[in-house]
Amino acid sequence: MRICCFGKDGLLSTELQAWLPELNPLSLNFLSKSDCDITDKDAVNQVFNTYCPTHVINAAAYTKVDDCETDASTANLVNGFALDHLIDACNQYGAALIHFSTDYVFNGTKETPYEEDDLPIPINAYGASKLIAETAIRSRLIEHYILRVQWVYGPAKPNFVSTILRLAKEKKEVHIVNDQFGSPTSTTSISKAVVNLILNKPEYGTYHFRTLKHTSWYDFAVYFLEKCKMNVAVIPVSSSEFKTKAKRPKNGVLNIGKWIYSDLYTPPTWENDVLNYLKKEKLI
Numbered sequence: 001m002r003i004c005c006f007g008k009d010g011l012l013s014t015e016l017q018a019w020l021p022e023l024n025p026l027s028l029n030f031l032s033k034s035d036c037d038i039t040d041k042d043a044v045n046q047v048f049n050t051y052c053p054t055h056v057i058n059a060a061a062y063t064k065v066d067d068c069e070t071d072a073s074t075a076n077l078v079n080g081f082a083l084d085h086l087i088d089a090c091n092q093y094g095a096a097l098i099h100f101s102t103d104y105v106f107n108g109t110k111e112t113p114y115e116e117d118d119l120p121i122p123i124n125a126y127g128a129s130k131l132i133a134e135t136a137i138r139s140r141l142i143e144h145y146i147l148r149v150q151w152v153y154g155p156a157k158p159n160f161v162s163t164i165l166r167l168a169k170e171k172k173e174v175h176i177v178n179d180q181f182g183s184p185t186s187t188t189s190i191s192k193a194v195v196n197l198i199l200n201k202p203e204y205g206t207y208h209f210r211t212l213k214h215t216s217w218y219d220f221a222v223y224f225l226e227k228c229k230m231n232v233a234v235i236p237v238s239s240s241e242f243k244t245k246a247k248r249p250k251n252g253v254l255n256i257g258k259w260i261y262s263d264l265y266t267p268p269t270w271e272n273d274v275l276n277y278l279k280k281e282k283l284i
């Protein structure tokens with residue numbers, strides 16, 4: 001197996017660098033944006049020509065959700081149309097593509113967890129750009145896994161957990177949204193899932209992956225702030241009070257029945273996942 005992973009310096013890709021060696025690949029190459037801009041067809045072809053990958057992991061993306069609202073063309077290019085280059089090259093070289101997507105392809109109005117084949121109706125530019133890629137991959141590349149993940153945090157970059165812990169040190173109170181629901185998932189859990197997916201080779205297609213159980217941003221913050229013994233008032237606020245440029249789906253909960261029934265890695269609960277993160281980061 002020869003693996004190429006795009007988006008080298010990102011939150012998820014940085015963690016994948018610690019886990020993918022477990023697969024004992026013949027070659028493993030991580031490409032940063034300066035090594036290969038995925039919107040540049042020639043650069044993508046050059047990578048395939050050099051490394052002849054059997055597995056391609058696309059962790060490159062434009063992930064600033066609010067900025068995507070004002071720069072939808074970059075979002076569509078990086079998160080959407082660039083996939084055409086990866087799809088073409090994967091087809092040419094017979095490589096399987098592992099691509100990450102998001103719960104933000106859904107509008108969040110469903111009352112139960114979203115299943116893989118529920119109709120995606122994005123309510124922000126980021127979700128719309130990610131849907132362009134999903135649609136292209138599904139229609140033009142058989143050997144693919146689209147892994148929809150959500151609420152990702154990890155040590156490589158500032159994230160919800162590190163940001164709230166920083167604010168808790170600086171302020172007497174923090175305001176956290178209490179009407180959006182999902183499952184906070186560490187980059188460690190996602191990396192284990194990717195290793196497991198490549199090893200176990202379930203049927204190609206789209207899979208949801210997240211930790212077990214779900215919560216709100218507010219309850220998530222209360223949980224880890226307490227574990228870190230932070231003395232700060234946590235004030236619940238509604239999405240309508242906490243204005244952001246991009247709308248977020250209220251219900252982002254992903255049904256992971258397909259993942260579990262495919263006999264893949266069983267994720268921890270979101271509580272255990274964040275406890276492991278806090279311990280590893282020596283925050284508790």
Ligand SMILES: NC(=O)c1ccc[n+]([C@@H]2O[C@H](COP(=O)([O-])OP(=O)(O)OC[C@H]3O[C@@H](n4cnc5c(N)ncnc54)[C@H](OP(=O)(O)O)[C@@H]3O)[C@@H](O)[C@H]2O)c1
Pocket residue numbers: 006007008009010011012013032033036037038039058059060061062063064078099100101102103130149150151152153157
């Ligand atoms: N983080 C989350 O909560 C979350 C939730 C759901 C899904 N996802 C998905 O998970 C995947 C990984 O996300 P992440 O959080 O690791 O993102 P990230 O930290 O923003 O990393 C993305 C990486 O891609 C690079 N990149 C941007 N444009 C590129 C281009 N044109 N060519 C090559 N590389 C480029 C970025 O470099 P620069 O920083 O230099 O631009 C960055 O290093 C993405 O597909 C994302 O949509 C993430």
